[in-house]
């Protein structure tokens with residue numbers, strides 16, 4: 001059985017490795033198909049396609065869009081998207097704009113706490129247009145204000161911590177709609193983030209499905225066997241596609257490897273065809 005990984009981040013958003021570097025790790029791990037799913041950006045895809053062709057790794061064009069409903073931040077993965085679609089590219093640029101408004105506010109909060117950090121330093125370190133909190137966490141590590149990314153989040157950046165600034169986010173229905181308009185299949189990422197289980201999750205997924213959701217990320221680095229089975233069961237009951245991936249970020253999530261997650265992740269290749277067929281089935285918008 002061959003292994004795939006449909007959830008990977010690169011330097012184009014908050015990952016610490018380039019698409020080429022991520023693909024080389026994937027190749028070593030025996031991954032035969034993958035999706036680069038950077039946050040709100042598709043600019044890493046051309047490099048992935050070029051290197052994938054060299055290494056014999058199939059590339060599924062992907063993206064991960066953050067959305068919010070109530071108190072839960074839901075991430076919506078888009079697969080088999082027409083990544084050069086101009087409307088999609090514009091939507092994603094607008095989402096990144098809202099991050100740009102938030103990041104300087106976070107820096108201001110950190111400065112008011114007495115930490116000597118500037119937004120310019122974050123921009124230099126990030127080297128991408130898609131700056132996120134993990135970049136700020138890395139700056140805090142570099143300047144020895146935190147010992148790890150987790151420490152930076154726990155002390156300053158996470159919700160409820162002193163430098164937390166809420167971000168405007170689209171509702172899931174919008175994110176799902178944008179992905180579908182670009183010919184893609186929308187999938188709920190890391191469903192544990194929804195902070196609901198049992199009947200609550202069932203009804204959330206039913207709502208999202210009515211809004212166009214096509215699948216759920218059943219296989220994920222931090223899922224327990226029990227969670228994987230529960231999500232598999234839910235996917236079956238609601239007739240949603242099953243996907244999976246590591247959510248590799250490199251240095252900001254050092255315990256997670258490409259393809260194998262924390263060691264026991266194995267996303268089977270047979271999940272790929274149904275995903276591709278669903279994208280074709282959606283047809284032109």
Ligand SMILES: [Zn+2]
Nearest residue numbers: 064075189190
């Ligand atoms: Zn996510």
Ligand SMILES: [Zn+2]
Nearest residue numbers: 007009064247
């Ligand atoms: Zn992710």
